[in-house]
Each structure stands twice: as C-alpha cells, then as structure tokens.
Amino acid sequence: MKKFRVAVIGCGSIAKHRHIPEYENNEQVELVAFCDLVAERAQHYADKHGAKVYRDYQELLDEVKPDAVSVCLPNALHAPVSIAAAKVGAHVLVEKPMAATDEEAAAMIAAAEEAGVYLMVGHNQRLMPPHVKAKEVLETGRLGRVLSFRTSFGHPGPEGWSIDGRESWFFRKDEAIMGAMGDLGVHKSDLIRWLLDDEVADVAGFIGTVSKEGTDVDDSANCILRMKSGALGSLVASWTYYKGGDNSTVLWCENGVMKIGTDSEDQVIVELRDGTVERYKVGAMATNTKQTASGVIDAFVDCLVNDTKPSISGEEGRKSLAVILAAFESQATGKVISLQQ
Incomplete structure (x- = not known):
C-alpha cells in the first residue's frame, strides 16, 4: 500500500x-x-x-x-x-x-x-454529521424550497483555543487579516452555500470589535444575505459568546422548518406544516472544547x-471567501455589495 x-x-x-x-x-x-x-x-x-x-x-x-x-x-x-x-x-x-x-x-x-x-x-462544516444529515433531508424535497435562514457560529474567542492564548496571532491584524469572520464566519458562508446548493447574490454586513480589548480585528459580525434563489437570511459570527458556543442553523422552508444544532440530544429536527416532527440523532459537531474527528x-x-x-476545492473556498470579503466591504462603505456577475 x-x-x-x-x-x-x-x-x-x-x-x-x-x-x-x-x-x-x-x-x-x-x-x-x-x-x-x-x-x-x-x-x-x-x-x-x-x-x-x-x-x-x-x-x-x-x-x-x-x-x-x-x-x-x-x-x-x-x-x-x-x-x-x-x-x-x-x-x-x-x-x-x-x-x-x-x-x-x-x-x-x-x-x-x-x-x-x-x-x-x-x-469542515460540510463534513459534520448534523450538516450531512440536513443536506440529505433537503435533497428529498419534502421541505420544499428554503425561503429564509439563520446561521450562527460563535464561541468565547481564540484565547481559550490558541496555543499562545491571548498572545496569539489571531489578535494581530497583520497576521490574522480578519478576526471572527475569518475564523467562524467563512465556515458559515461555506456551509450555507453548500446546504442550499445556491450562491450568495448580495451581502450587507455589520462588523466590529465590541469586546476584545487591545486588538483591531473583528470579534462580532451580523450579516444579511440574499441568495440567487431569492432566499433571505442572516449570518452571525462572534468571539463574544462567553456563556458558551453556538453552531446552529435554522432553515424556514415552504413545507416546514429544519433546526440544525439547536438541541443537544437531537442534532437535526424537522417540523413539517402537517404537524409531523422528525428527530435525528446523528452525532455532535466538533467544538474547540470537545474534539471529534x-x-x-x-x-x-x-x-x-x-x-x-x-x-x-480552491474554487469552492474562493466563493466562500468572497462572501466574507463582501461583508467587510459593506461595513466599510455602508452599501449592499453585489456578488452577481
């Protein structure tokens, strides 16, 4: 071998x-x-x-x-x-x-x-068991079209994760370039593109440093996304979730709602308009404090x-990066940034 x-x-x-x-x-x-x-x-x-x-x-x-x-x-x-x-x-x-x-x-x-x-x-978000299951459910078509969504990724910050703690490169802008958005936000832009099999058309971003002292990299971001399909949603990235992390996504669809990572026991929950509820235990997502493969x-x-x-691929990574860069441009200019070509 x-x-x-x-x-x-x-x-x-x-x-x-x-x-x-x-x-x-x-x-x-x-x-x-x-x-x-x-x-x-x-x-x-x-x-x-x-x-x-x-x-x-x-x-x-x-x-x-x-x-x-x-x-x-x-x-x-x-x-x-x-x-x-x-x-x-x-x-x-x-x-x-x-x-x-x-x-x-x-x-x-x-x-x-x-x-x-x-x-x-x-x-790695594409490979997490709850996200793999969610994609599988979406592809059955029984939820219908995704109309709106919320996807969030936050934790207390890299000082509890990085090998260098508060002295980490994560907080030095010349090395990090971007903070929570580069660390967490880009994961969620990649996830939502992949989950919905759709591309982001327009981005409005509010990005800032609201809590981490002594650094000029962002620790919080709240963005509004319009997908090419017309679906509207929010993307949140934060290093200020001091009470505990969140890596959840909720999709509101024509025929019901899907909740991913909102429940510690049932990682994917599907609630259909006819009253049917489906709960899936498929394994937890990896976190900084609880590692899984x-x-x-x-x-x-x-x-x-x-x-x-x-x-x-690199091409996929580039498209997910473009969403984050557009959010920074939106914050800097006060304008909605179009990614449509």
Missing part, C-alpha cells in the same frame, strides 16, 4: 487537535516533516514520527519534497506557503480562510493547476489515493 509523505507546516492548536492526530489515524499517511517558528513544537511531533524539523517552510519544501502538506499557519501566510508548496509538486490542504484577498485565492488556484496538484480548503484529513487523503479533485 502506497503511503503519502505529508508535512505539517505550523504546529499550533489546529495542527495539534485536528490535522496531526487525524493523519496519525490514517494508515495511508507517513508524517515526514514538521515546521514551526517555535522549533520545540515541531520537535515534539518529529520525535514521535522519526520526522524532520524545520523553522523555514521553503527549506522544508526544497529538501523534503513532500507528496502533500497541511498549511496550518496565520491567515496572512496561507497564500504564499500554499503557492510555494504547489511549486514543488505538493498537494495542499490549507486552513480557512484560504486567503486574505480574492487575488490571493485566484493565485493559489492557478498555482495548483499549473503544478498539477490538488488544493483543498479545510471547510473532522473528516477533513480523510477526505484529503482519499483524493490523493483515488486521484480525484477535492469537493471542497
């Missing part, structure tokens, strides 16, 4: 809790190199896997020439490191948001195409094994 030689670039919390353990559990992967500016973090994993340690990602790429890489770095580095990896022939799994700008996202896609490698974005790594490795383009 062929094993793919994988390097992890960035050994912070997302690598620690998701990428590395999920690679370890995949028998078709050999972890061959780890890179982090704090060499001790990389060394810990290198010792475990008999792998090499680097502080410079370009040196790693040039010397190791891995089959694939996970890019688990601050947002500002996603594009340059992904492009550099593609240029040495490595398939790329990059954390979200895939880039800081649309131009960067386009350049990443072009670099992967030119090199003949795959580019996948870590939008994200499915992202296995999906990425499956693409390598089967030589199949990722469904969560």
Whole structure:
C-alpha cells in the first residue's frame, strides 16, 4: 500500500487537535516533516514520527519534497506557503480562510493547476454529521424550497483555543487579516452555500470589535444575505459568546422548518406544516472544547489515493471567501455589495 509523505507546516492548536492526530489515524499517511517558528513544537511531533524539523517552510519544501502538506499557519501566510508548496509538486490542504484577498485565492488556484496538484480548503462544516444529515433531508424535497435562514457560529474567542492564548496571532491584524469572520464566519458562508446548493447574490454586513480589548480585528459580525434563489437570511459570527458556543442553523422552508444544532440530544429536527416532527440523532459537531474527528484529513487523503479533485476545492473556498470579503466591504462603505456577475 502506497503511503503519502505529508508535512505539517505550523504546529499550533489546529495542527495539534485536528490535522496531526487525524493523519496519525490514517494508515495511508507517513508524517515526514514538521515546521514551526517555535522549533520545540515541531520537535515534539518529529520525535514521535522519526520526522524532520524545520523553522523555514521553503527549506522544508526544497529538501523534503513532500507528496502533500497541511498549511496550518496565520491567515496572512496561507497564500504564499500554499503557492510555494504547489511549486514543488505538493498537494495542499490549507486552513480557512484560504486567503486574505480574492487575488490571493485566484493565485493559489492557478498555482495548483499549473503544478498539477490538488488544493483543498479545510471547510469542515460540510463534513459534520448534523450538516450531512440536513443536506440529505433537503435533497428529498419534502421541505420544499428554503425561503429564509439563520446561521450562527460563535464561541468565547481564540484565547481559550490558541496555543499562545491571548498572545496569539489571531489578535494581530497583520497576521490574522480578519478576526471572527475569518475564523467562524467563512465556515458559515461555506456551509450555507453548500446546504442550499445556491450562491450568495448580495451581502450587507455589520462588523466590529465590541469586546476584545487591545486588538483591531473583528470579534462580532451580523450579516444579511440574499441568495440567487431569492432566499433571505442572516449570518452571525462572534468571539463574544462567553456563556458558551453556538453552531446552529435554522432553515424556514415552504413545507416546514429544519433546526440544525439547536438541541443537544437531537442534532437535526424537522417540523413539517402537517404537524409531523422528525428527530435525528446523528452525532455532535466538533467544538474547540470537545474534539471529534473532522473528516477533513480523510477526505484529503482519499483524493490523493483515488486521484480525484477535492469537493471542497480552491474554487469552492474562493466563493466562500468572497462572501466574507463582501461583508467587510459593506461595513466599510455602508452599501449592499453585489456578488452577481
């Protein structure tokens, strides 16, 4: 059985809790190199896997020439490191948001195409069991057309998650580029596009820093979306849910309502207009405090094994990023931003 030689670039919390353990559990992967500016973090994993340690990602790429890489770095580095990896022939799994700008996202896609490698974005919400079940229910057609929606993602902030706590890059705008919207909002723009099999047509955004002191990255956002189908909804992202996290979506449809992640016991609830109620226990969604397998790594490795383009491709990541960037433009200009071409 062929094993793919994988390097992890960035050994912070997302690598620690998701990428590395999920690679370890995949028998078709050999972890061959780890890179982090704090060499001790990389060394810990290198010792475990008999792998090499680097502080410079370009040196790693040039010397190791891995089959694939996970890019688990601050947002500002996603594009340059992904492009550099593609240029040495490595398939790329990059954390979200895939880039800081649309131009960067386009350049990443072009670099992967030119090199003949795959580019996948870590939008794990599509793979969470409640969302998979919700999509399955929608596709039966019994709820009819989605008319309006609310999708929300919030938690107390990255200081409780990041390996560096309150000193994390998440709070430094030159590295993070964006705050709660880049961390959580882009997950929900990707989710709603995928769930509804629809694209966002217009965006109005209210985005600000309402609670986190000493930072100029956003900690709260409330956006209104109009889909191409005409469906209207809200997208909320926040680092100020201090009492506890929320990752819920409610879809109001022609024939009833679907509630996703609103109940701890029944992760998907369908209430039809005829009085019928369907409840589904399909498994909880992963949270920062309660880790479950994200499915992202296995999906990425499956693409390598089967030589199949990722469904969560660079193109998909770019469309989800565009929604978030439009929300920032709306906040800056006070205008509704159209994404229709």
